[in-house]
Amino acid sequence: MGCDLVTVSTDTKFSHLAWREHEKELHKVTYPMGSDATGKLSRMYGVYDEGTGLALRGTFIINPEGTLLGSEVNFYNLGRNIDELMRKFKANMYLSRKTNEACPSKWKDDGDKTLTPGAKLVGKVHEALNS
Amino acid sequence: MCECDCECADPLKLGQKVPDFSLETYEPTKGDFGTFSLANQIAQKRWTILFFYPADFTFV
Numbered sequence: 548m549g550c551d552l553v554t555v556s557t558d559t560k561f562s563h564l565a566w567r568e569h570e571k572e573l574h575k576v577t578y579p580m581g582s583d584a585t586g587k588l589s590r591m592y593g594v595y596d597e598g599t600g601l602a603l604r605g606t607f608i609i610n611p612e613g614t615l616l617g618s619e620v621n622f623y624n625l626g627r628n629i630d631e632l633m634r635k636f637k638a639n640m641y642l643s644r645k646t647n648e649a650c651p652s653k654w655k656d657d658g659d660k661t662l663t664p665g666a667k668l669v670g671k672v673h674e675a676l677n678s
Numbered sequence: 679m680c681e682c683d684c685e686c687a688d689p690l691k692l693g694q695k696v697p698d699f700s701l702e703t704y705e706p707t708k709g710d711f712g713t714f715s716l717a718n719q720i721a722q723k724r725w726t727i728l729f730f731y732p733a734d735f736t737f738v
Contacts, residue, residue: 550724551727552727554729555730557733558733560702560703562735563703564711565734570735578706579705579714580703580706581703582702601733604730606727607728608725609719609726611724614694615690615692616692618690623732
């Protein structure tokens with residue numbers, strides 16, 4: 548199942564073009580760069596700063612049915628860890644196939660240890676994680 | 679409640695369906711402008727990662 552990342556800021560698409568084509572750090576960027584110049588989407592997701600007109604560093608994972616499954620917001624001065632974003636995305640994809648399992652914090656990829664919540668796991672998470 | 683006139687009286691919650699949206703985009707692979715819509719993603723059974731950042735010409 549495929550995934551598309553779209554970046555969003557309150558800049559215009561014209562600004563996005565100029566930034567993408569002039570900043571050498573972005574020359575490998577292939578994803579669509581969305582414009583939320585009105586701030587409507589940013590407000591909907593709770594990341595709009597009314598004082599500045601800018602969007603905070605919010606990351607949201609939406610499944611193919613349109614259900615919101617992941618949410619993370621950092622303030623202006625803290626960048627995101629893409630490895631952690633990919634871990635959470637992979638975990639959400641995995642869990643959409645294995646609906647009775649749960650991915651613990653150290654889960655990174657298919658094949659890593661998962662937990663199956665239920666009566667047998669109560670008080671036994673340590674044993675399950677270290678078996 | 680926010681003070682804006684958008685349809686966001688209640689903040690979005692995990693586990694809930696989100697309202698449809700569409701955005702004008704710049705598409706680097708085409709060197710052209712385009713549109714990204716959630717309805718289209720759902721129609722194509724694709725996952726979406728929304729990645730907000732404050733401003734172009736700064737770090738992401």
